[in-house]
Amino acid sequence: MDRTNWNTRAADRTDRLARAAQALGKARAGKHVEAGSIGELLEAVMQPGDRVCLEGNNQKQADFLARALADVDVSRVHALHMVQSVLSLPEHLDIFESGIARRLDFSFSGPQGARLARLVAAGGIEIGAIHTYLELFARYFVDLTPKVSLIAAQAADAAGNLYTGPNTEDTPAIVEATAFAGGIVIAQVNEVVGALPRVDIPADWVDFVVQAPTPSLIEPLFTRDPAQISEIQVLMAMMAIKGIYAEYGVQRLNHGIGFDTAAIELLLPTYGESLGLKGRICSHWALNPHPALIPAIEAGWVKTVHSFGSELGMEEYVRARGDVFFTGADGSLRSNRAFCQAAGHYACDLFIGSTLQMDLQGDSSTATLGRITGFGGAPNMGADARGRRHASPAWLKAGQQARAGRGGAAGTPRGQKLVVQMVETFREHMAPAFVEKLDAWELQQQAGMDLPPIMIYGEDVTHVLTEEGIANLLLCRTDEEREQAIRGVAGYTAVGLARDRRAVENLRDRGVIRRPQDLGIDPREATRNLLAARSMRDLVRASHGLYAPPKRFRNW
Secondary structure (H helix, E strand, O other): OOOOOOOHHHHHHHHHHHHHHHHHHHHEEOOEEOHHHHHHHHHHHOOOOOEEEEOEOOOEEOHHHHHHHHOOOOOOOOOEEEEEEEOOOHHHHHHHHOOOEEEEEEEEOHHHHHHHHHHHHOOOOEEEEEOOHHHHHHHHOOOOOOOEEEEEEEEEOOOOOEEOOOOOOOHHHHHHHHHOOOOEEEEEEEEEOOOOOOOOEOHHHOOEEEEOOOOOOEOOOOOOOHHHOOHHHHHHHHHHHHHHHHHHOOOEEEEOOOHHHHHHHHHHHHHHHHOOOEOOEOOEEEOOOOHHHHHHHHOOOOOEEEOOOOOOOOHHHHHHOOOOEOEOOOOOEOOOHHHHHHHHHHOOOEEEEOOOEEOOOOOEEOEEOOEEOEOOOHHHHOOOOOOOOOOOHHHHHHHHHHHHHOOOOOOOOOOOOEEEEEOOOEOHHHOEOEOOOOOHHHHHHHHOOOOOOOOEOHHHOOEEEEOOEEEEHHHOOOHHHHHHHHHHOOOOOHHHHOOOHHHHHHHHHOOOEEOHHHHOOOHHHOOHHHOOOOOHHHHHHHOOOOOOOOHHHOOO
């Protein structure tokens, strides 16, 4: 780089804007661009090899811009380096098959996981890394700064100010990194209005605005129909509440996505109430506005919820519960994935989530052969934050148990975050959740990665919870005990059947492994009758009619 010129980024930006002005001609009025001219704009501002962020979040998708990018002239725009949170749409991978993009850094692939695995195996995608969300956002400001970012917002005004609405999600992190490093920001919006309810992204940070022909896609990713919760999941939720939440006095927490954790949320006002735990657990949450949390909110269990994103149908309920959710003066939710990830990492005492595979060291991954799902936020939520410096009873107790498990090892005292992996021993299609070796190792070889794509490292996992019971890994004295503790709750999988029965019984005698009966839980009482809501319609009633489920969840 020529250090006699310290303004190359500014000059490059000026050149790109000049090309855009020439390409658009009369099609542009201020920052606003006609939808029919979006292809010309993209071809004007992009160059081969550019690093491009296409906003694909957990829920909100810049889908119009994704389709437009997939349609650009590959002779003009190719070999792009894509940096984006989520691969959700077919177009997110179409651009690799066509040659428009070549390299990818991402966090989560969701419904595109199987297709991604095929492309990786065929050499069609060069993967930089599978990140956690917070890690990827951080790199936007260091060595993965986008040159062009394509984002989505609810509305814009004439000046180009943006209102992101409830689903703000990743937008602030993307825009700030791009706009303050000489990049180009293009926003698709659902509507252009005279006055915005609030300004979420100022016009100075936005270069082009296009009103999309249809509203941006938003996926109700966190909605779980209570009718689909099984009695096994009710049993596991009872063990989580009594055997972990109550014992540690967990007040600040994050739940992963799934029916397992939805069952916990729906048992708080019933089973949790019967244990006298209201006010003692589950007060402060880093969590999307899960509909399954409505009964607990209405029963007074929940004090605050800060959210990564929103959830379709929850808008009016959130607006009416401003004391619980973080809302603007307009009444709508202000979500922020970067801030909520930071809250989950540093401010929460417990993370509970699930996985597809776990090995004998407690390492787990959702990247399996034939399906590279990615990690999302789990590696941050499910990691002990070594930089934490404030104490809480749950954090201190976990730390004391960890030291006791190591034989009371001397050293500076510190706490530990509770990281719970909650899995049924067999997943879909009777695939075992427990394996001798993770598929991640073979995937590392296939994709040429520097590291195997492990989601949560075993050293951070404190508890493994299955229908068989709870294994408290904090109390294990040796690696051999840790392995037997995991085998001891692995059920009838090959891993579970290979347990040392005497060792497992010894661990049970010491309280390292606890079965439901050890916790005073009768599995016969684990019925769906314990759920505070047993259908979507029950959730609507609990919300006093404020919750409006998406159509696919309405069966009445």
